[in-house]
Amino acid sequence: MSDARRIALEELIARVALGDRAAFDALYDLTSAKLYAVCLSLLQDRPEAEDTLQEVYVSVWRSASRYLVNGLSPMTWLITIARNRAIDRLRARGTRQGTTPADEVAAIASTEPSPESAAIRAQERVMLAGCLEQLDPTQAEAVRAVYLEGLTYADLAAREGVAINTLRSWLRRGLLRLKDCVSR
Amino acid sequence: MSDDLPPKILPEDEDEALAAELALGLIDEDEAPHIAARLTADQDFARRVAAWQERFAGLADELVPVMPPARARQRIREELGHASAPLTHPIDSRIRWWQRPFALIGAAVAVVALAAVLMMPAVRDSQKAAPVYQAQLASDDAAMQVAARLDGRNIEVMLQSGTVPDGRDWEIWWIKPDGSAPVSLGLVARQGAMRLTLPEGLEVVDGIRIALSDEPVGGSPTGQATGPILAIAPLTPS
Numbered sequence: 278m279s280d281a282r283r284i285a286l287e288e289l290i291a292r293v294a295l296g297d298r299a300a301f302d303a304l305y306d307l308t309s310a311k312l313y314a315v316c317l318s319l320l321q322d323r324p325e326a327e328d329t330l331q332e333v334y335v336s337v338w339r340s341a342s343r344y345l346v347n348g349l350s351p352m353t354w355l356i357t358i359a360r361n362r363a364i365d366r367l368r369a370r371g372t373r374q375g376t377t378p379a380d381e382v383a384a385i386a387s388t389e390p391s392p393e394s395a396a397i398r399a400q401e402r403v404m405l406a407g408c409l410e411q412l413d414p415t416q417a418e419a420v421r422a423v424y425l426e427g428l429t430y431a432d433l434a435a436r437e438g439v440a441i442n443t444l445r446s447w448l449r450r451g452l453l454r455l456k457d458c459v460s461r
Numbered sequence: 462m463s464d465d466l467p468p469k470i471l472p473e474d475e476d477e478a479l480a481a482e483l484a485l486g487l488i489d490e491d492e493a494p495h496i497a498a499r500l501t502a503d504q505d506f507a508r509r510v511a512a513w514q515e516r517f518a519g520l521a522d523e524l525v526p527v528m529p530p531a532r533a534r535q536r537i538r539e540e541l542g543h544a545s546a547p548l549t550h551p552i553d554s555r556i557r558w559w560q561r562p563f564a565l566i567g568a569a570v571a572v573v574a575l576a577a578v579l580m581m582p583a584v585r586d587s588q589k590a591a592p593v594y595q596a597q598l599a600s601d602d603a604a605m606q607v608a609a610r611l612d613g614r615n616i617e618v619m620l621q622s623g624t625v626p627d628g629r630d631w632e633i634w635w636i637k638p639d640g641s642a643p644v645s646l647g648l649v650a651r652q653g654a655m656r657l658t659l660p661e662g663l664e665v666v667d668g669i670r671i672a673l674s675d676e677p678v679g680g681s682p683t684g685q686a687t688g689p690i691l692a693i694a695p696l697t698p699s
Binding site: 348 | 514642
């Protein structure tokens with residue numbers, strides 16, 4: 278995402294925090310297609326994705342004032358809200374068990390990164406795709422499936438035919454490798 | 462599932478792995494309250510979680526944007542009590558020129574909507590007179606033939622030959638000439654015709670194309686065409 282786009286979105290969110298409906302409309306225009314795609318990817322159901330999208334923007338309107346303290350780039354903040362809401366709904370279906378969506382994380386992770394750490398993060402984000410390619414392909418696919426389809430450790434363990442603990446250790450090692458790679 | 466690293470995770474890596482799991486939503490319900498407490502108490506841990514959220518959000522770049530139905534925005538406005546014309550005042554003098562017209566546009570839309578309700582029979586009549594467009598879709602070997610017909614804003618898509626395989630669906634896409642993401646119109650009916658009214662935001666202009674893709678039952682799970690494109694054809698006046 279270009280700096281100009283990030284700054285434009287940050288300005289819109291700041292205005293939404295002040296109750297500016299025009300800014301909210303503009304933010305919706307710029308971001309709803311991406312967030313709807315995130316909801317669809319996770320829920321694989323259009324009516325549910327639409328309901329979730331509604332929850333997401335209602336939440337954005339109400340919590341925009343907390344955005345500036347969470348230290349995330351604007352698209353990450355929005356995508357995280359969309360993903361967490363969709364996962365909430367996915368888990369509520371009861372077909373997947375056990376894990377909690379990190380729904381409050383976007384609001385709670387209240388750190389104010391220095392400008393250079395924001396730049397580093399932006400760079401790491403770009404590097405992630407390349408670093409995923411350096412993982413074992415099964416591991417990279419698992420990370421994608423967890424993030425974009427909402428799979429749980431139980432789902433992955435069933436898919437790979439191993440115990441959940443074994444699966445968890447394996448994925449954690451992959452995640453740590455990923456961290457090493459993007460931090461290089 | 463092979464991995465050449467030792468099976469144990471070093472204690473100093475434990476936080477990093479936990480932060481990634483939290484960002485992914487992989488934390489067990491039993492552990493969750495304990496970890497949520499750490500987020501507020503431990504700035505370093507919170508920073509790690511935010512960093513993972515940032516990294517993972519890049520994965521969403523892989524998803525092609527899908528325009529939500531117009532009613533989604535209306536429902537959001539209703540829930541927030543914004544359903545009537547926006548009443549916001551400029552917050553300060555730095556407000557952008559392009560933000561101002563929203564209130565006016567909102568009011569204009571409301572007037573047009575009211576007029577549309579009052580003039581419904583007239584609108585229907587004018588639709589009858591609207592030009593008819595069509596697209597004829599065929600697979601390379603011509604075994605599959607699908608006809609799409611647009612009359613006013615009513616679309617009818619009919620399977621003329623070929624059979625949608627069991628366990629699959631054929632999805633219909635509206636492709637604008639501006640290169641934006643294709644918009645799904647729905648699925649080809651296995652028997653008879655699929656009919657719908659053109660969604661808001663889609664207008665007939667020169668260069669529209671209709672495409673069919675092969676998808677899992679119920680249509681593309683991602684909202685973008687995931688299967689092979691079976692056929693593509695321009696929408697032309699008939």
